[in-house]
Amino acid sequence: xxxxxxxxxxxxxxxxxxxxxxxxxxVSATFPxxxxxxxxxxxxxGKSTLLNLLGALDRPxxxxxxxxxxxxxxxxxDELSMMRNQLIGFIFQSYNLVAQYSVLENIEVxxxxxxxxPSIGDDERNRCIDVATRVGLADRLDHRPYQxxxxxxxxxxIARALINDPxxxxxxxxxxxxxxxxxxxxxxxxxxxxxxxxxxxxxxHEPEVxxxxxxxxxxxxxxxAGEGIFRG
Amino acid sequence: MIVLxxxxxxxxxxxxxxxxxxxxxxxxxxxxxxxxxxxxxxxxHKLRSGLTMLGIVFGVFSVIAMLAIGQGASVQAQKQVLQxxxxxxxVRSVKPPDDTSTARAGSNSFTLDYGLKREDLExxxxxxxxxVDIVPVRExxxxxxxxxxxxxxxxxxxTPQYFSLNQLHIATxxxxxxxxxxxxxxxxxxxxxxxxxxxxxxxxxxxxxxxxRHKFTIVGITRRRTASAGIGGSLSGQDYxxxxxxxxxxxxxxxxxxxxxxxxxxFSIERVxxxxxxxxxxxxxxxxRNAEAIRETLEYLDRRDPKRDNNHYAIVVPLELLKQAxxxxxxxxxxxxxxxxxxxxxxxIGIMNIMLATVTERTREIGVRRALGARQRDITEQxxxxxxxxxxxxxxxxxxxxVFTPFAFGAIQWIVKTFILEENTANSDIxxxxxxxxxxxxxxxLPVAFGIAVGTGIIFGLYPARAAARLDPIEALRHE
Numbered sequence: 001x002x003x004x005x006x007x008x009x010x011x012x013x014x015x016x017x018x019x020x021x022x023x024x025x026x027v028s029a030t031f032p033x034x035x036x037x038x039x040x041x042x043x044x045x046g047k048s049t050l051l052n053l054l055g056a057l058d059r060p061x062x063x064x065x066x067x068x069x070x071x072x073x074x075x076x077x078d079e080l081s082m083m084r085n086q087l088i089g090f091i092f093q094s095y096n097l098v099a100q101y102s103v104l105e106n107i108e109v110x111x112x113x114x115x116x117x118p119s120i121g122d123d124e125r126n127r128c129i130d131v132a133t134r135v136g137l138a139d140r141l142d143h144r145p146y147q148x149x150x151x152x153x154x155x156x157x158i159a160r161a162l163i164n165d166p167x168x169x170x171x172x173x174x175x176x177x178x179x180x181x182x183x184x185x186x187x188x189x190x191x192x193x194x195x196x197x198x199x200x201x202x203x204x205h206e207p208e209v210x211x212x213x214x215x216x217x218x219x220x221x222x223x224x225a226g227e228g229i230f231r232g
Numbered sequence: 233m234i235v236l237x238x239x240x241x242x243x244x245x246x247x248x249x250x251x252x253x254x255x256x257x258x259x260x261x262x263x264x265x266x267x268x269x270x271x272x273x274x275x276x277h278k279l280r281s282g283l284t285m286l287g288i289v290f291g292v293f294s295v296i297a298m299l300a301i302g303q304g305a306s307v308q309a310q311k312q313v314l315q316x317x318x319x320x321x322x323v324r325s326v327k328p329p330d331d332t333s334t335a336r337a338g339s340n341s342f343t344l345d346y347g348l349k350r351e352d353l354e355x356x357x358x359x360x361x362x363x364v365d366i367v368p369v370r371e372x373x374x375x376x377x378x379x380x381x382x383x384x385x386x387x388x389x390x391t392p393q394y395f396s397l398n399q400l401h402i403a404t405x406x407x408x409x410x411x412x413x414x415x416x417x418x419x420x421x422x423x424x425x426x427x428x429x430x431x432x433x434x435x436x437x438x439x440x441x442x443x444x445r446h447k448f449t450i451v452g453i454t455r456r457r458t459a460s461a462g463i464g465g466s467l468s469g470q471d472y473x474x475x476x477x478x479x480x481x482x483x484x485x486x487x488x489x490x491x492x493x494x495x496x497x498x499f500s501i502e503r504v505x506x507x508x509x510x511x512x513x514x515x516x517x518x519x520x521r522n523a524e525a526i527r528e529t530l531e532y533l534d535r536r537d538p539k540r541d542n543n544h545y546a547i548v549v550p551l552e553l554l555k556q557a558x559x560x561x562x563x564x565x566x567x568x569x570x571x572x573x574x575x576x577x578x579x580x581i582g583i584m585n586i587m588l589a590t591v592t593e594r595t596r597e598i599g600v601r602r603a604l605g606a607r608q609r610d611i612t613e614q615x616x617x618x619x620x621x622x623x624x625x626x627x628x629x630x631x632x633x634x635v636f637t638p639f640a641f642g643a644i645q646w647i648v649k650t651f652i653l654e655e656n657t658a659n660s661d662i663x664x665x666x667x668x669x670x671x672x673x674x675x676x677x678l679p680v681a682f683g684i685a686v687g688t689g690i691i692f693g694l695y696p697a698r699a700a701a702r703l704d705p706i707e708a709l710r711h712e
Contacts, residue, residue, distance in 0.1 A: 057603060057705050078607045085605020092709070096600040100276045112265065113605035119261035160604070 038210035041219030089161025151182035287579030292630025306561030389483025405452030587696035599708025623689025
């Protein structure tokens with residue numbers, strides 16, 4: 001089985017001057033391609049830090065992080081940007097769409113930052129439309145974010161995460177701002193994507209959401225405390 | 233359900249990141265994309281962008297306007313100097329100040345004896361064999377009369393060359409001729425104003441005027457001519473429009489060297505042989521060299537005659553005045569330009585201010601873009617492009633406004649003339665100078681002002697753009 005992401009003994013310390021906060025104290029995990037993992041844990045457990053490292057937004061203090069065959073832990077800022085662009089699809093709790101852009105333009109944003117800055121042609125446009133169609137927004141391409149419901153906005157964000165065909169999709173509380181009906185739709189979409197072979201790593205504190213993942217990882221005090229569903 | 237899996241095949245192998253110093257320059261398509269992005273962001277806040285731009289607009293406008301006004305003033309000064317003739321050297325008698333004039337040893341204490349002598353003229357003629365013309369001029373303030381109308385004017389005794397030397401052109405009739413000179417005819421050429429005031433609607437040609445009980449037949453009228461630059465350190469230029477020109481020989485026959493004038497309660501006697509000697513050379517190169525020879529010749533004559541002191545005449549070299557005028561123009565350019573630059577800097581600070589606010593406001597967007605793969609450089613370029621588009625657009629509008637400077641200045645002149653200047657100041661030299669001034673837009677100032685505007689945008693936009701790029705993506709994403 002191909003490995004999408006591999007963590008080996010990840011440490012992350014924050015030096016706050018008077019104290020050193022140890023947010024991660026040796027996390028090891030392997031995510032094979034096609035995995036669908038929910039990371040759970042109370043606030044302060046280190047799950048956000050782990051997500052930032054997984055998302056190549058930050059470098060670990062110690063340890064190794066291999067993403068799609070590339071060792072991410074030692075890259076510089078520009079290289080990290082490229083990894084994020086090429087290997088990672090982000091889905092945020094608050095969607096984080098660019099307000100002045102239409103649906104199509106929002107999906108296009110990651111294309112602007114591809115290595116070498118190739119121009120955006122008809123092929124790319126068609127791909128944007130394909131992806132938008134895939135998430136069910138084919139009739140909303142020219143809408144602005146404020147004209148869309150929360151669920152629709154999150155679908156745009158998912159389409160945007162897919163556009164560069166990433167190695168892993170990182171979802172940070174993807175349903176945190178949605179009502180339960182919409183939540184179910186988004187979860188179903190993620191499940192479908194996973195069924196198509198996408199690797200999804202999702203942070204959530206809602207067990208009902210986490211249940212839909214193939215496996216669950218529970219974080220505590222900067223360490224993986226265990227796997228499985230841990231209720232309340 | 234459409235299967236997206238084939239997309240995976242599209243992922244190209246990731247090329248290595250080039251080191252920053254060797255990163256390729258922006259491609260055209262990417263440049264256009266960045267400009268579009270900037271426009272989109274700016275149009276989102278039209279009022280804010282417009283107001284920010286206004287600072288640059290006025291900065292650019294004032295740079296162009298200030299330089300145009302400076303240029304206009306200098307062109308005016310140059311015109312006045314050129315009217316003296318760039319190939320001429322003018323030596324002019326200057327009345328010494330009062331205190332030194334009385335009780336001059338050896339001279340009649342009533343008579344003020346100063347100025348150029350006929351001997352000087354002869355000497356100069358010998359000393360300057362390569363001069364094209366050496367023209368003596370005598371002047372006297374007199375009252376001229378025609379029928380019941382009288383007018384105080386300047387009677388100028390001159391040879392025919394005088395007219396071409398001073399760029400005096402005939403309007404009707406003819407100029408003085410060599411034969412007038414030869415036989416000392418009582419003929420006169422009068423200036424435009426004189427004709428208008430003494431003759432009203434009459435045609436002056438063939439009629440006569442009385443000066444000192446002598447009759448002069450009018451043979452010609454000169455065309456109007458703007459006053460020339462001041463001579464001999466005095467501010468006032470020569471006003472050629474109240475002159476009567478008579479042959480030099482005639483002047484000598486009819487008038488003595490003594491100028492007797494009744495002043496309230498007493499009278500003054502001045503003795504002046506020649507009022508002016510104009511020396512014309514073939515070309516400009518000879519002027520400066522010979523100006524020195526003229527000065528030395530006259531100084532030699534001064535030394536020989538203890539009664540003469542050396543401040544009774546002034547040597548004017550229009551070419552040197554021209555150089556001075558050019559220097560003054562450069563000073564004007566620098567001073568006025570600096571003042572205008574200050575307003576551009578203020579505009580730049582306005583840009584910086586608004587961009588800093590924008591960066592704070594759009595922290596979340598910056599975080600998202602970073603998460604989606606934007607490098608620091610991409611963020612810098614995005615925000616820098618916004619300031620460049622702002623300042624560039626402001627620059628274009630400013631240049632367009634700047635082109636209308638002469639009209640704006642015309643309006644200011646009208647306001648000054650109508651509400652501020654009183655009748656007598658309006659006719660003074662400064663009033664006239666201001667009234668006749670026309671701003672001239674220096675063509676080079678248009679691209680320069682535009683360039684400075686864009687430069688200002690870059691300089692003041694760099695800090696906010698760098699600040700945006702340096703934001704920690706994690707912090708930026710968390711920003712509310």
